Amino acid sequence: MKRALTLAASVLALAAAPAAAQDFVITNATLATGDGSEPIERGVVVVDDGKVAYAGPQAGAGAFETDTVYDVAGAWVTPGLVATVTTLGLADVSGVSESNDVRPGSSPFNAALDVAPAINPSSQHILVHRAAGITRAATVTSPAGSIFGGQGAIIDLGADGQPVTRAKAFQVVAFGEGGARLAGGSRVATYVAFANALREAQDFARGRWDAESAMLTRADAEALGPVVAGEQALYVSVERASDIRSVLGLKRDFPRLDLVLVGASEGWLVAREIAAAGVPVIADGLDDLPNSFEELASTQSNVGRLAKAGVKVAINAATMENPRNLNQYAGNLVALARVPGADGLSWGQAFAAISSVPASISGLSGKAGVLAKGSMGDVVIWDGDPLEVGSVPTKVFIDGVEQPLDNHQTRLRDRYRELDESRLPEAFDW
Amino acid sequence: MRKSIKTIAAGTLAIALAACSTTGQSDTKSASSAPAKAEAPFPSTYTPYPGTPTALVNATIYDGKGGRIDKGTVFFSGGKIVSIGGPDTPVPADIAVFDGTGKFVTPGIIDIHSHLGDYPTPSVQAHSDGNEATSPTTPEVWAEHSVWPQDPGFTRALANGGVTSLQILPGSANLMGGRSATLKNVPARTVQGMKFPDAPYGFKMACGENPKRVYGGRGRMPSTRMGNFAVNRQTWLDAKAYDGKKRDLAKETLKGVLDGEILVHNHCYRADEMALVLDMAKEMGYKVSAFHHAVEAYKIGDLLRENDVCSAIWADWYGFKMESYDGILENAAFLQREDACVVIHSDDANGIQRLNQEAAKAQAAGKRVGIDISDAQVIRWITLNPAKAMGIDGMTGSLEAGKMADVVLWNGDPLSVYSRPEKVWIDGALMFDAMDRKRRPVSDFELGQPGEGDVK
Numbered sequence: 001m002k003r004a005l006t007l008a009a010s011v012l013a014l015a016a017a018p019a020a021a022q023d024f025v026i027t028n029a030t031l032a033t034g035d036g037s038e039p040i041e042r043g044v045v046v047v048d049d050g051k052v053a054y055a056g057p058q059a060g061a062g063a064f065e066t067d068t069v070y071d072v073a074g075a076w077v078t079p080g081l082v083a084t085v086t087t088l089g090l091a092d093v094s095g096v097s098e099s100n101d102v103r104p105g106s107s108p109f110n111a112a113l114d115v116a117p118a119i120n121p122s123s124q125h126i127l128v129h130r131a132a133g134i135t136r137a138a139t140v141t142s143p144a145g146s147i148f149g150g151q152g153a154i155i156d157l158g159a160d161g162q163p164v165t166r167a168k169a170f171q172v173v174a175f176g177e178g179g180a181r182l183a184g185g186s187r188v189a190t191y192v193a194f195a196n197a198l199r200e201a202q203d204f205a206r207g208r209w210d211a212e213s214a215m216l217t218r219a220d221a222e223a224l225g226p227v228v229a230g231e232q233a234l235y236v237s238v239e240r241a242s243d244i245r246s247v248l249g250l251k252r253d254f255p256r257l258d259l260v261l262v263g264a265s266e267g268w269l270v271a272r273e274i275a276a277a278g279v280p281v282i283a284d285g286l287d288d289l290p291n292s293f294e295e296l297a298s299t300q301s302n303v304g305r306l307a308k309a310g311v312k313v314a315i316n317a318a319t320m321e322n323p324r325n326l327n328q329y330a331g332n333l334v335a336l337a338r339v340p341g342a343d344g345l346s347w348g349q350a351f352a353a354i355s356s357v358p359a360s361i362s363g364l365s366g367k368a369g370v371l372a373k374g375s376m377g378d379v380v381i382w383d384g385d386p387l388e389v390g391s392v393p394t395k396v397f398i399d400g401v402e403q404p405l406d407n408h409q410t411r412l413r414d415r416y417r418e419l420d421e422s423r424l425p426e427a428f429d430w
Numbered sequence: 431m432r433k434s435i436k437t438i439a440a441g442t443l444a445i446a447l448a449a450c451s452t453t454g455q456s457d458t459k460s461a462s463s464a465p466a467k468a469e470a471p472f473p474s475t476y477t478p479y480p481g482t483p484t485a486l487v488n489a490t491i492y493d494g495k496g497g498r499i500d501k502g503t504v505f506f507s508g509g510k511i512v513s514i515g516g517p518d519t520p521v522p523a524d525i526a527v528f529d530g531t532g533k534f535v536t537p538g539i540i541d542i543h544s545h546l547g548d549y550p551t552p553s554v555q556a557h558s559d560g561n562e563a564t565s566p567t568t569p570e571v572w573a574e575h576s577v578w579p580q581d582p583g584f585t586r587a588l589a590n591g592g593v594t595s596l597q598i599l600p601g602s603a604n605l606m607g608g609r610s611a612t613l614k615n616v617p618a619r620t621v622q623g624m625k626f627p628d629a630p631y632g633f634k635m636a637c638g639e640n641p642k643r644v645y646g647g648r649g650r651m652p653s654t655r656m657g658n659f660a661v662n663r664q665t666w667l668d669a670k671a672y673d674g675k676k677r678d679l680a681k682e683t684l685k686g687v688l689d690g691e692i693l694v695h696n697h698c699y700r701a702d703e704m705a706l707v708l709d710m711a712k713e714m715g716y717k718v719s720a721f722h723h724a725v726e727a728y729k730i731g732d733l734l735r736e737n738d739v740c741s742a743i744w745a746d747w748y749g750f751k752m753e754s755y756d757g758i759l760e761n762a763a764f765l766q767r768e769d770a771c772v773v774i775h776s777d778d779a780n781g782i783q784r785l786n787q788e789a790a791k792a793q794a795a796g797k798r799v800g801i802d803i804s805d806a807q808v809i810r811w812i813t814l815n816p817a818k819a820m821g822i823d824g825m826t827g828s829l830e831a832g833k834m835a836d837v838v839l840w841n842g843d844p845l846s847v848y849s850r851p852e853k854v855w856i857d858g859a860l861m862f863d864a865m866d867r868k869r870r871p872v873s874d875f876e877l878g879q880p881g882e883g884d885v886k
Contacts, residue, residue: 095639095751125749241880269880288586288886289551289779290876296552297881300590321747321781328787331847338841339850339864342885383798389787389847390794409748409758416728416764417799426729 022377022400023048024068029077031055032386034355034370038348045077047377050400055371070395076386078351080135080378080398082358082369083323084282084314085172085235085262088137089119089126089155089163105144111197111227112219113141113150116167121160125322127407130157132324133386133393135378136165136359136368137317140235143174147182147193151223152235154362156378158398169363170233170260171224176243176294187243197221198228198254205229230256233363235282237262240294241269248277260361262316264306265298271309280312280361284319285329285353303333303353304343314358326354331387350387377401472574474625476614478857483507485521486839489530494537494813494828498806504535506835509858514829528853534844536809537829538594538615538836538856541782542695542742542816543722543775546584547577547598547613547621551779552875561601562608566645566652567665569633570679571608573598577621580873583779586886588615589862589870590783592838592851595626597820599722602636602697603644605652605662609683610634610695612820616856617871630821632719633687635662637698637707638753655703659710666714693719693821695742699753701729708737720773720819725757731768740771740819744781745788745795762789762811763796766803773816785812790845805845834858 024047031043033055044061046054054061092099101118119139120126129137140152149172154165174182175190183189200216201224203209209221216224226232234257238247244264251257261267261281267274274281283303290296306313315330317323330353336344345353352369359369368376377400384391396403415429484506491502493514503519505512513519521527548560559576562568577598587593593615600607610632613624637658646653652661669684686692694711698704698721711718720740721727725748727734727741734741741761748757762772774789776782786809793808817827826834835858842849854862863869867883876882 093749093752093755128748266880286780286783288590288783290582290879290881291551291553293552293554296876296879297884299881299884299886301885321744321778324746328784328791328847332784332787335848335850336885338848339885341867384794387847389790389845390797392794392798408756412756412758413760413799416758416760419729419732419768 022050022397022402023064023066024070024400025064025066026070026072026077026379026381027058028071028073030074031371032076032078032348032351033372034079034352035372036348036352036356038346039076041074043077045371045379047379047397047400050377052371052373052375052377052379054373070381072381075394076382076384076391078133078380078382078386079355079369079371079375080380080396081133081326081354082136082362082364083129083134083317083326083354084138084358084362085152086137086139086317086323088129088139088157088323089121089123090115090139090141091125092123101141103142103144104150107145109217109219110143110146111148111150111171112217112223114153114168115140115150116153116164119153119155119163121158121163124408126157126163128409129322129324130159130396130403131393131405131407131410133380133382133396134323134326135380135396135398136362136364137323138169138358138362140170140172143172143178143182145182147174147179147190148172148197148220148224149174151232154364156398158401159404166363168226168232170235171227172235172237172262175236175238175247176240177292178237191246194250195253197224201225201228228254228256230258233258233260233361235260235262239263239265239292241266241297243294244270245273248273248279251277262318265295265302267311268299268302268305269297271306271311274306275310280314281306282314282316282358282361285315286332287319300332300336301343304336304345307345307349308343312357312360313353314361315353327387327391328389330354331389334387347387472572472622472625474627475620475622476616476618476625476627478509479616479859479861481506481509481835481855481858481860483522483525484855484858485525485527486530486535486837487521487527488517489533489535489839491535491829492806492809492844493830494810495830496804496807496810498804502535504829504837506837506855506858509835511829511831511833511835513831528839530839532842533852534840534842534849535829536592536838536840536844537813537827538838538854539592539785539812540816540820540827541587541593541596541776541785542720542773542819543777544587544596544598544782545601545777546587546596546779546782547579547581548573548600550578550581551583561603563601563603563644566604566641566661567606567680568600568604568608569606569665569681569683571600572611573600573608573634574611574621574625577611577613577624579618579621579624580875582873582876583782584615584617585871585873586779587782588854589864589886590850591785592840592844592854593782593785594836594838594854594856595817595822595826596782597632597695599632599695600634602634602640605636605641605658606665607634607636609692612822614856616861617873626822628825631686631692632695632820633683633692635694635696637696637703638700639751640697659706663710663714670714687716688714690717693819695720695722695819697722699723699725701726705730705733708733708739719821722775723754723777725754725761727770728758728761728764731765731770734765735768735770738771740773740815741765742773742775742816742819744777745774745791759792759795760799762792763799763801763803766796766807767801771815771819772811773819774811775816786844786849787847793845805843808845
């Protein structure tokens with residue numbers, strides 16, 4: 001039964017629009033909309049037909065017909081988190097190779113690889129991360145047989161059979177030490193391999209590709225067409241400051257490239273150049289060790305310094321134990337604001353770095369990672385400050401549909417809530 | 431051993447293929463008072479650095495034993511804790527006094543499971559010194575002979591994690607990986623300059639997938655879990671028959687375990703395997719001090735309590751290998767419910783910088799299922815409990831008069847993501863101060879390189 005909810009008497013009810021099944025209104029929220037602004041008290045979110053119709057202060061809300069009202073009594077409400085980059089849906093157990101589709105190292109194909117049909121929305125990792133408040137993710141294979149890793153998809157983590165929001169959303173390529181190993185043992189080889197591949201793609205697009213002399217497979221030459229034309233984003237793994245400069249320089253030969261830097265541990269050393277190039281960064285959030293010679297200058301202040309220079313920067317989900325630690329990483333960047341000499345983020349900036357900014361990099365600007373009129377109905381109600389360790393969602397909506405939050409882990413939790421086998425073994429507790 | 435597979439390319443999760451851990455055996459009471467034998471080789475040369483008598487006042491204090499004092503005072507001098515108490519605790523005049531209003535004090539954080547130094551950064555092959563993976567049993571190797579004191583990771587653990595003591599373990603490729611090294615987290619030119627004086631040795635053992643994969647993959651024993659046990663048992667039997675007349679490094683270590691002088695730290699994920707290890711230990715006459723990783727410890731909390739074994743665990747790692755598939759967030763809380771010993775460990779050069787946050791995550795998971803564990807008790811998981819399992823609880827791990835002045839002043843609640851260490855003292859010497867940019871160690875490796883001396 002729908003009922004009218006009047007939030008502001010002066011506004012007309014939208015009674016004319018037939019409401020879909022998942023209409024709901026959240027009131028009394030500590031609301032963070034994900035756009036970089038700071039949270040507000042007594043916020044209201046209105047979801048109509050799977051999309052956000054309103055998110056903001058109660059005073060600005062109109063009157064709506066709705067199925068359900070959640071008075072959350074001050075609880076935190078945010079857009080769903082957006083995780084980039086991940087392998088969610090591509091492996092059950094990463095160490096069990098039969099279950100792991102992340103590294104197609106023996107495939108003759110590379111750039112042509114497309115993760116979309118391989119995504120398994122029933123993977124426990126999807127279920128676990130949905131319960132952690134992540135509603136959208138960029139997921140992709142890793143470069144294994146060449147510097148190109150294949151085409152990633154933007155997925156939702158909903159409990160349904162249609163996980164793919166956008167297939168072929170981006171291509172990945174490895175530069176730096178990783179790329180050098182794949183290209184033949186030297187960074188020098190990476191640049192030649194890259195330029196050659198893109199030229200073959202250009203030839204293919206012009207109908208001049210010659211299978212006899214080509215080094216790429218036909219499928220790979222075709223797949224790189226949208227990259228060289230700037231129609232598909234190119235995610236470049238790169239860490240060292242000098243490598244970042246060289247990668248930015250690739251646009252001299254291929255001016256349409258839609259570059260995104262991934263990793264960029266030494267990005268802060270070249271922050272102004274990255275900002276001037278208008279290239280966004282998916283940065284390793286808390287790496288602060290010289291893990292390799294290309295990461296000597298890594299620091300937890302990297303993200304803060306990039307942001308200060310005006311770079312659009314998201315926190316990379318690939319460098320933590322699991323993407324569900326994104327909010328912990330973001331919280332740590334807030335902590336840095338109180339450390340002398342360090343550069344951190346405000347709460348609003350930090351939250352944006354795991355919501356609206358990665359959504360924007362993923363091509364979902366204004367649609368995901370943000371609560372605003374017309375955005376997807378990906379909404380999370382939390383049991384505490386979402387950037388504080390230990391906080392988890394109490395409700396998760398994707399496209400306005402409330403999601404189940406149970407999984408293998410919660411079932412084990414429930415079984416082992418007590419160790420009582422006086423009547424029957426634990427195996428009967430299910 | 432654990433290798434974190436870092437992404438080459440844009441899109442992968444960091445995964446841990448093989449975590450390592452050690453089994454520790456032995457009586458922790460005798461261990462903490464185990465005298466350093468005069469003839470022990472490679473003796474510690476560490477002596478505390480100069481400190482000034484210092485009092486922290488008006489702070490919220492977690493004493494490491496499970497106690498909390500509001501508006502409390504900790505006073506230390508001569509490298510030792512002199513007194514701890516409420517606002518009326520007497521403090522001598524003319525000493526350094528820090529106002530802890532709004533701040534928190536804990537004992538120095540202790541990581542029972544680290545590979546700093548034996549898998550140092552940069553993580554190049556030339557630095558891969560954590561697994562002597564040439565035989566399934568290598569009790570003769572000592573982790574201290576692999577530790578590179580210039581590993582920059584030590585400094586991060588100090589500055590961001592407040593870590594003052596840590597155990598460096600061999601990896602988990604082997605059933606018996608060798609002796610551990612217990613260190614003070616003080617910069618030094620030599621590993622002897624870091625060795626925790628009078629700490630007992632630990633002995634690393636490993637269950638399950640890693641040993642059988644490493645050696646089975648080479649067509650040699652063990653290639654199965656039953657092979658793991660057979661090799662272990664025969665090795666123990668041979669050690670028991672050792673008469674000591676001709677020196678044998680491997681058997682000297684095993685004898686030390688059987689005599690209760692060396693503590694067993696056993697990497698073991700699955701509950702059923704931990705139960706088998708406990709029976710093997712009974713058969714052979716040794717004790718397991720802690721199971722490391724222990725993602726399924728929550729299934730046998732009762733058994734672990736009865737055997738007085740600690741579980742050294744992550745808060746939330748799961749699903750990266752088959753034997754970690756049943757990891758749950760409530761592991762620590764369910765163990766605490768059974769009154770079993772909980773330790774939060776890192777096994778990771780990044781995780782060691784956030785043990786406080788990991789403990790807080792585990793606490794929150796318990797709270798959601800109705801298991802309320804006090805903040806002060808949770809701090810014990812990363813202070814006194816690891817000290818106990820490492821046999822150094824008589825010397826550090828809690829703020830008690832006479833103990834080492836290993837102390838962290840936090841700029842806020844240490845169980846909050848928004849807090850960081852402000853000052854860290856080791857044996858009363860100020861080794862890190864966030865308010866003084868020069869009071870932070872910089873390893874030789876980082877001198878003259880990009881980012882030298884940065885906040886990190």
